[in-house]
Amino acid sequence: MDENAFGIWEGEVKVDLPAAFDASVYFIGRIRTPWKERKDCPKNARESDAICTLELDPRWADALKDVETCSHLVVLYWMDRSRRDIVLQMPRHYGVQRGTFALRSPARPNPIAMSVVRLLGIDGANLKVAGLDCLDGTPLLDIKPYFASTDAVPDATVGWHAERKR
């Protein structure tokens, strides 16, 4: 497959982006990981034991009170190198056209990633965590407590992904 004149891959479809943005975000810190290029990032973050660091801007440090009591956290971050206009994608490792909202690809209208991480420790405004797969330097957007009661659905299924493995 070749990238075409529009900078997208064969089988991919893009739309015109809206004329204006609707709201804005602050980068509240950076994520430090061992991975400097996308090809180095682990394919499945849960399988990676790599320890990463959420480096929170000291401005927000007081907001970490009680976070140390959480075993797991929801981390939101900004995948700042991605196209935002692709609605149908051809993930290269699958080779089948999929809708953007059926994928966790960084290419999406709002390139906000969500990862569930295990909290290993907090030192000042730095949090050591396991379970990330993003590039070193990725901008951090939010940290939330993970509540199993609302966030854990062990029997959830993704049909297209299950079929792929048969």
Place this chain on the structure above:
Amino acid sequence: MDENAFGIWEGEVKVDLPAAFDASVYFIGRIRTPWKERKDCPKNARESDAICTLELDPRWADALKDVETCSHLVVLYWMDRSRRDIVLQMPRHYGVQRGTFALRSPARPNPIAMSVVRLLGIDGANLKVAGLDCLDGTPLLDIKPYFASTDAVPDATVGWHAERKR
């Protein structure tokens, strides 16, 4: 407890916001729910059987391909009525000061909420889901497939919350 001259509650602490934003988002649709005021919203979304609708802007409709194969989705949305400068909060139903990042409160530097919902059906660019607790008209930011392999941690704990219940 009274709201003070700064518009925050006793026991709450705010910081100066950064001078500039770092990135911007598009509202890709709206969430239709039965709740018109915050006091009407359910306290625990998982306990609510209310059917809500994700009304996606038709611009993005093609990106829904394959989403119908997902039993559950991650929904990101923008809690557009919240203060963004509060680092220590006094949730009124707990009465104890907590750090913003230890809470799922809408008041946070980037008011992006994450909910796990059950997908009931798709009709064009409208998705019927269960598991939301937000106000009617809330702006939609993203829809992702929920992968139990990386997103479900049934034994995760939030220490401050468990202690509260003892």
